[in-house]
Amino acid sequence: MTPVVTRIQVGGDRPYDVLVGRDLAGDLPSLVEGAAQVAVLFAAPLRARAEQVAEAAGVPALLIEVPDAERGKTVEVAAMCWDSLGEHNFTRTDVVIGVGGGAVTDLSGYVAASWLRGVRWVPCSTSLLGMVDAAVGGKTGVNIAAGKNLVGAFHPPAGVLCDLDSLRTLPADDLLAGLAEVIKCGFIADPVILDLVEREPAAAVDPESPVLRELVERAIRVKAEVVGVDLKESGLREILNYGHTLGHAIEKREKYTWKHGHAVSVGLIFASALSHLSGRLDAETHARHRAVLELVGLPTSYAEEAWPELLGAMRVDKKTRAATLRFVVLDGLAKPGILAGPEESLLERAYAEVTR
């Protein structure tokens, strides 16, 4: 029988649990113990859930509504939140809670990391992408004109709540976006994920299905194992960026109107092509990328004329060292590695696979 709540521990200097289940409100009071108040950040679609979370915390709650999706992930919105915390005498024992998808949890985490140089933070993730990725691992931040997530901090949460019931109201396209990160985990570390998606593509996006729950838990375990040993991305953690170098460049070019998971999906095709064309990845595993992403309906192509702009945007990727572009590639299924300083002609040939 499926357990009511699955606890996945994330190790490191400040270990914490990621809870996956249904109706997790009862787990909140222990995470905010000692707080005189909490601040609950949310965007309009999650108001009702934010109010439930505020009630469940068991201490007075300051509800802060922020703009939805990427529009909320800005320095200006973070400053609005800081002002609000200041007005309410928010102290070091108080707790910031983020209720929403990855955009709200990234923002709330950054507000918590920067307020008084760091207060407790609890992400209550309501999107698939947030559960399997954004809420886990302590990467917090906002976007700026120069690029995606360029301002932020590593700030591990006190605990993470992933209430699967919230997926019932998540728009189908956002669920699909989350599946891109799940599939990424399949390619870099856990091929059973790929088997499950290929065998049951409909169940993989059905919030009531045990298949989706298994995918959520598997993807969280992949991330937990990585960030537990390399919080600050000094090595191993880079593998979680598979598909993101081009993905973030697409998001920037689209002025953050594309869903992150959709951009990552296209980025996975590019990263796989780079792996294959540099002689590191076999043709079968390379072809499997397009096949599984298209099976579930994720995008796998992008505009040919965008290449010069995308190449420029990729130069400010966080994995770049001096002027050397670095990409996460595969040396085989579940064997991630780094490709540093590829020839521009190789990059162009890989991008040609994205435009077809």
Ligand SMILES: NC(=O)c1ccc[n+]([C@@H]2O[C@H](COP(=O)([O-])OP(=O)(O)OC[C@H]3O[C@@H](n4cnc5c(N)ncnc54)[C@H](O)[C@@H]3O)[C@@H](O)[C@H]2O)c1
């Ligand atoms: N910190 C990290 O490690 C990390 C990892 C992956 C992604 N991210 C970031 O996460 C963001 C993407 O997250 P996302 O895909 O969750 O997008 P999102 O947060 O923009 O949410 C997508 C949409 O779904 C709505 N929504 C969320 N949950 C809902 C629910 N239960 N019911 C109804 N509507 C709901 C949101 O309000 C929004 O309109 C990006 O900014 C990305 O950079 C961060």
Ligand SMILES: O=C(O)C(=O)C[C@@H](O)[C@H](O)[C@H](O)COP(=O)(O)O
């Ligand atoms: O947690 C990580 O590390 C990741 O790279 C996970 C990514 O899915 C995520 O989108 C992350 O926010 C990207 O981080 P960035 O440092 O490239 O902005």
Ligand SMILES: [Zn+2]
């Ligand atoms: Zn991502």
